[in-house]
Amino acid sequence: MRIKSSQDLATGLLFITIGGAALVIGADYPLGSAQRPGTGVLPRILSWCLIGTGLIIWLKAFLGEGGPRLTGWAWRPAILITLAAAAFALTIDRLGLAIAMLLAMTLAALGTPETRWREYGLFAALMLAIGILVFRYGLGMPVTVLPKDLPMTWELPWR
């Protein structure tokens, strides 16, 4: 058995993984009866459909006529750009717009080795000024610019 399309293989495995995870997480959702279907019915149907589709795609990777190969993983941009968005979301409430924006921009700039840091400094300063002026003062959005209460009690946003 040779793998003819590594992209199909990855897609199939991804679908199977997500479907399986949904099945496991949703395992204790009540099924109800056929007359009154419960919360768990639709997730279960969709999970099985997703797993089935994933299986067919996975099989096609071996039996099909071949397709595009997987390109290399780009860990650096994938991780850092995602981190940038997450960091902004987690810090905006507590640390204020200025620090959250700086954090997000710096993390995103680290995502590629091509960042020219002198230009980045200029860009960041400009974006900070525009962001604070437009969102805080122009639109009056309920965000603070600087940290609210510095002796922080750090807690996760849930619980």
Place this chain on the structure above:
Amino acid sequence: MEIGALFANLALGFSVAVSLQNLFWCLMGALIGTAIGVLPGVGPVATMALLLPATYALPAEGALIMLAGIYYGAQYGGSTTAILVNLPGESSSVVTTLDGHQMARQGRAGPALAIAALGSFFAGCVATVAIALAAPPLTRLAQQFRPEDYFSLMVLGLVFAIVLASGSVLKAFGMVFLGMLLGLVGTDVNTGNTRFTFDIGELFDGIGFVPLAMGVFGIAEIIANLTNRERRDLATARVRG
């Protein structure tokens, strides 16, 4: 409603709206609305909510006209980022990214922006006339909509999602299932139980459409652009009219 009454009502509306002052407020509203609507993530509703205080000082007609201008401006503004950087600002401009960004990629960002503007103007005018004409019969039709009709509409949408998808049909099926699974996150409207929320309060309402679309279209585009060097085409070509 007969046609005569329709024209009488329209004439009354125009007699109020067409004054230099009200047209000026409309222009201001559309201008500011477009400027704010360009910001990704701030859709028409959010823009109107943000700019509502600006209309407090106006008389009632002027305020309504300015809000209408803001609405249309914000509705259109989202298409700019959708075309240039593949970031849909709101749900309605997701479709614009499909063709508009492809045009921008081929160096035709100017025509794409012009088409979006003209299309927005033309469709806005036609839709307004159509609503004025068809509102009374349409309300009667809408009242006859029953659960099976809603169900059929949804099936139609899902079938179209698969038929219109470019590329592998099988993967389109998978993505439709994945999308429906993502749509289940949040509170089940029938029972009130929560699904896939992991006790995170923000997820009780479900996953918002705009964050999802921005992640799938925008963030993925940024990452892909940082990966392949030869495909670097984010706003590198000059925008020409």
